[in-house]
Amino acid sequence: MKKALSSLVAIVLVFMIFLTGCGNLIGASTESEQRKDGRVQIDFWSFWGSETRRPVIEKIVDDFNKSQDKIFVKYTFIPFGDIWTKELAAVAAGNPPDVVISDLGKLKHRAQKNQVENLGPYVKNDPSIKDRFLPQAWEAVLYNNEPYALPFNLDTYMLFYNKDLFKEAGLDPDKPPKTWDEALEYSHKLDKKNGNKYERIGFYPLWDAGPDIWMVNADGEPYFDKNDKSMIADPENAEALKWIKKFNEKYGLNTIDAFKGEFGQKQSEPFISQKVAMYVKNTTFYTQIRDYGKGMNFGVAPLPERKPGSGHYSWSSGFVAEIPKGSKHVKEAYEFIKYLTDVEAQTYWGAKLFDNVANKHANDKILAQLSGEAKMVYQAAVDNLKLSVMQNMPIKAPDYDKFINPELDQALRGSKPPEKALQDAQAAVLKQMAGQ
Structure with missing residues (x-):
């Protein structure tokens, strides 16, 4: 009896430790309803935690927070090998983050599984948004002719x-x-x-x-x-x-x-x-x-x-900014991913990291900032994207x-x-x- 009781206590303790240590990664922060400044807080997850990428994405988040007084974005880094498993667990638990950077290749599968929000209603009220992206990037985020994410970056x-x-x-x-x-x-x-x-x-x-x-x-x-x-x-x-x-x-x-x-x-x-x-x-x-x-x-x-x-x-292939199904702040999350994929943020990201972005106008601005070998390679990459094919993943x-x-x-x-x-x-x- 004592042995069984000890085992039960051990299980309970392990479970409590798990909840205490991992709670913020299982679901979105509860602080979103507690901000004293009246802003809606949205939780943003990505795997960009390196010494080169993390400062860039944190600067973009900070710029967004300073650009308006309605929304506050809280950034959380989660390692590449864990982020999507934790996202799906949070979606299943009904308490996901509001924005996640995810791989483009499996987006249609996530859409079919109802794991991400359909952005169609928002894009219909903002019809020019698709014109900011490279055509193949926009095509890649459509499922049943509805967008389920906004393209962020591409490779070639x-x-x-x-x-x-x-x-x-x-x-x-x-x-x-x-x-x-x-x-x-x-x-x-x-x-x-x-x-x-x-x-x-x-x-x-x-x-x-x-x-x-x-x-x-x-x-x-x-x-x-x-x-x-x-x-x-x-x-x-x-x-x-x-x-x-x-x-x-x-x-x-x-x-x-x-x-x-x-x-x-x-x-x-x-x-x-x-x-x-x-x-x-x-x-x-x-x-x-x-x-x-x-x-x-x-x-x-x-x-x-x-x-x-x-x-x-x-x-x-590349990555997208998506809103997990069950986000409590879809409208605010959409405003943030619009900012992430607009010219200013995309130009800053691409110029700092020499990364091809999905916003075609930003690619033009990045090229204008480069010279010499850097400009030669970036121009070649932009041209090569016209020859680049996305792999379609069967549902x-x-x-x-x-x-x-x-x-x-x-x-x-x-x-x-x-x-x-x-x-x-x-x-x-x-x-x-x-x-x-």
């Missing part, structure tokens, strides 16, 4: 290349590879070996870029169209896998794995340390070159296309990648023909979508 992948190494290899430093065949040809010329060991690899397409990026690049089509029709097994996707396999066969998987194992950060980052001559990265990578690759002679270009005329398509298969990625791995390691791997992946995803 491009080819960075070392101009000095191009000269060393006898290549024109102003002419990066235009096609997949040229990329493979250039890689041979840019390789550097000491005996049987590679000291430098000219190009490997899967370092910091997944095969899904190259399958989008192949024909400008994601895995699924806007109606959730699967295009996983399209023949162009098989071509992409076959092309990547050529690099695996050229270098050998052991060399690729061993080479990657030596990669570091900052000055030791492989492109900056000149261990790799061409590299596919998100364009914010420029900030690492700027900070750790002083004097580096580099260029940036669209991804090489599958064949002449097929298109230099890239892959894109009935939000975890589709767990069926696709193992098949891609088998294809790239040579244990299954690419066509067969893609057919098997598509069959597995369609089975899940059918509820089987």
